[in-house]
Amino acid sequence: MRVIIVGAGEVGSNIAASLADSHDVVVVDVDPETVEELTYSSDVLAIEGDGASLSVLRDAGIGEADMLIASTDNDETNLAVCGTAKTTGDVFTIARVRDANFLDTWQQSAGAFGVDFMVSTNLLTAQDIVRVVGLPAAVDVDPFVGGLVQMAEFEVTEESEIAGQTVEDADKFEALTFAALVRNGDVAIARGQTVIEAGDKAIVIGTPESVQAFSRTVAPVATPDEARDIVIIGGSDIGYHTAKLLEEREIGARLIERDPERGRELAESLPGTLVMEHDGTDVEFLTGEQVDRADAVIAAMGSDEKNLLVALLAKNIGVRRTVAVVEDGQYANLFETVGIDVAVNPREATAEEIVRFTQEGKIENLSLIEGRQAEVLEIEVDEGSVLTGRPIRESMAELPPAVVVGAITRGQSFVVPRGDTVIEPGDHVVLFVAADVLSTVMSAV
Structure with missing residues (x-):
């Protein structure tokens, strides 16, 4: 498939890197330095120019492109850009937007703006935040198979019950699979005798109930099972959508916004949220309002510096x-290094969603792990898959070692993956796959 990506920032470059191995990718950007860097660092064709220009799109091969x-x-x-591309033919267009009002308009009118698929960065970010605050100690959470399966990444601290245990000892939940450990930024498959150390991140896949139970062995003893007292500081669009999603879960958050006019807008549109007009950096105000006793504080202001x-x-x-x-995204590790529990990067969330959509077909869903070092994939297997019709231990012998069967669903039932489990055609399988063997695995499954 020929794919044209307009915009080579953090989102565009991540998408390009994820698609380059299996697709013919062309990247268009107005910045000559970015174009030069891409030319030498990625297996893509990089073109300098304005992607909203018809002549530039023609130079990029829009006439032969399958997707923009x-x-x-x-x-x-x-x-x-999408509207211009549509004037050339029937190329499938995907647009990234921040303002969810564009998404609302597009959803109510098919094909609006010349866009075939739209991704709202702010809404995706809010969804990520709400999933994370709902699970103690989690730094990343993604649902698979319509919510029957959950992948979660947990930060292991010195207070965690599993710190110092082997993976075999820590893996005591029936419907849960230990997929990998992240240590010093490197991802490795979790082996039974590997000792889990404080500072590691543990990646597990299982039923939501098992993942929730596992989280209690990671989180400090005093941590509640579910955050109920949540404070959002910053009435940005992300802050608004986060509060709205919490209201839908019947969790009434408190939202602190400094601007009076914005505060009134938020109060009118968020009836289940207590909106307070004040400076979120005023420590006396925060302690006076007992924010110090909150289960979670979400920093959603207008800049990285303010959020930090x-x-x-x-x-x-x-x-x-x-x-x-x-x-x-370069600051995400810095935030967590200085003590912030979870840093959520809107651009990473957007790139992941777009890559997921472009892979639809064999791949039903995916999650990118630690800067694309690995992926968690949901696939529906058919009779031709190496996984089908025999025990998992036999089929896995034909795949690279950097693969883990994390979960299986059959209809609406969860099947615990064990060595003697036989996967059937039509089953949905959630796999953990290292990036360097991804193409090999996908050709086999």
Whole structure:
């Protein structure tokens, strides 16, 4: 498939890197330095120019393209790119937007803006935040098979019950599979005798109930099973959508917004949320409102620097868990290094969603792990799959060792994957796969 990506920022470059191995990828960007860097660092054709220009799109081969992805940082530009592309033929268009109002319009009118599929960055980010705060100690959570299966990544601390245990000892939940450990930024398959150390991240796959139970062995003893007292600092669009999603879960959060006019707008549109007009960096106000006793504080202000400051203040006054929005993916590790529990990167969430959509067909769903070092994939197997019709231990012998069968579903039932389990055609299988063997695995399954 020939794919044109307009915008080579963090989102576009991540998408390009994920698709380059299996597709013919062309990237268009207005920045000559970015284009030069892509030319030498990725297996893509990089073109300098304005992707909203018909002549530039023609230079990129829009006439032969199967798909165009508009991923610049400007909503209107992305819509213009898709509209321009549609004038050339029937190329499938994907637009990334921040403003969910564009998404609402597009959902109510098929094909609006010349867009075939639209991704709302702010809404995706809010969904990620809500999933994470709902699971103690989790730093990443993704649902698979319509919610029957959950993948979660947990930060192991010195207070965690499983710190110092072997993977075999820690893996005591029936409907749960230990997929991998992340240590010093490197991902490795979890082997039975590997000792789990404080500072590791544990990646598990299982039923939501088993993942929730496992989280109690990772989180400190005093941590509640589910955060109920949640404070959002910053009435940004991400803050608004986070509060709205929490309301849908019947969790009434508190939202602190400094701007009076914005505060009134939020109060009118969020009836189940207590909106407070104040400076979220005022420590005296925060302690006076007992924010220090909150289960979680979410920093969703207008800049990475403000979010870092607010999250650190919250941590300093005793908040159990802090979640911060970080736009620049390079800062995500920094946020967590200085003590922020979870850093959520909107651009990473957007790239993951677009890659997931472009892989539809054999791959039903996916999650990118640690900068694309690995992927968690949901596939529906057929009779031609190497996984089908024999015990898992036999089929896995024909696949690279950097693969784990994390879960199986049959209809609406969860099947625990064990060595003697036989996978049947039509089953949905959730796999953990290292990036360097992904193409080999996909050709076999």
